[in-house]
Amino acid sequence: MASTLDFYFEFSSPYGYMAATQIEELAAETGLILNWHPILLGPMFKVMNSAPLTQIPLKGDYAVRDFKRSAMLAGIPYNQPATFPIATVAAARASLYALEHHRDAAGRLIKALYAAYFADGRPIDQADTVLDIAAEQGLDRAEFEAGIGSEPVKAGLKKEVEDAMARGVFGSPFMLVGDEPFWGFDRFDHIRKWVARR
């Protein structure tokens, strides 16, 4: 039986964006079944008494440099957003709605939302922008507007974050291969080696 590749990501995460552009290829290559899990890092950072990388003294400047260089070396378009980090509740809820009601379009929508922010500088913290992007992907704007405001989707995202923390997820991107945890875009190669060894 094929193992699962649970992919946890936050829309404000540069390495999450980079990982999202290659996660389907990684799943195909390793024969793992991919599950997308939009999450929010805010509640996790509270538990860790942590902060976004760019706000940490010394680490902050390096972090932005490493975002740009990592993207460049991987051939991924990247422009450090002027406003960073941002609130990502609307984008995460739209992704969750798509995963539940338009599964075939969900990966495409998630990648479009990420690229809108990290390549094109669009304000995906705004629900309007998120809905525009859904419409650009051929999805129904009004349906998504109702979807991201609905109680089941709100509760569903809260549950995703709680479930993720219960499984030990504390960052983005975070991948669980079965129960084996991998944190970071720079662990894709470890996942390949790990799967190949079994």
Add this chain to the structure above:
Amino acid sequence: MASTLDFYFEFSSPYGYMAATQIEELAAETGLILNWHPILLGPMFKVMNSAPLTQIPLKGDYAVRDFKRSAMLAGIPYNQPATFPIATVAAARASLYALEHHRDAAGRLIKALYAAYFADGRPIDQADTVLDIAAEQGLDRAEFEAGIGSEPVKAGLKKEVEDAMARGVFGSPFMLVGDEPFWGFDRFDHIRKWVARR
């Protein structure tokens, strides 16, 4: 003119240990001139209001797992030390003394100190253990005992840490290729690609 590869490392750092086992190979492969820089992370963590990885909630358990797995996948012997992290002033001073007075033996001594702690579980926080390891490498125990207690070496290590922070170093391993900063054993591949692009 060949660029320099300044390699900053702290003896309590698992990824610093792993990097030390391969840094000479990386330098040879890329044509960079290697300079070893023993440092202490304590003063840097104070500035960042940070703590050793293993002491951070959620991250701690993952960190130990990733130490072991990273070493295993890279073919490096590794046993998580029972006492971790440890004070590494004696090991850093011995390394600095070797770099200044026995340059040909310095890389060998540094790797032996790291392996003693991370593969064999020896207490390199003890000056006696550090001196034993120097002797095992064919160095003069009494000379090193005087060396690590000498004012120039004490002041020299303090200066290494200050110089490192002035250059933006905040972790271990930390590599500067010329002035381009790379943080982490998992950035060796970025260094290869970075050098190849120039």
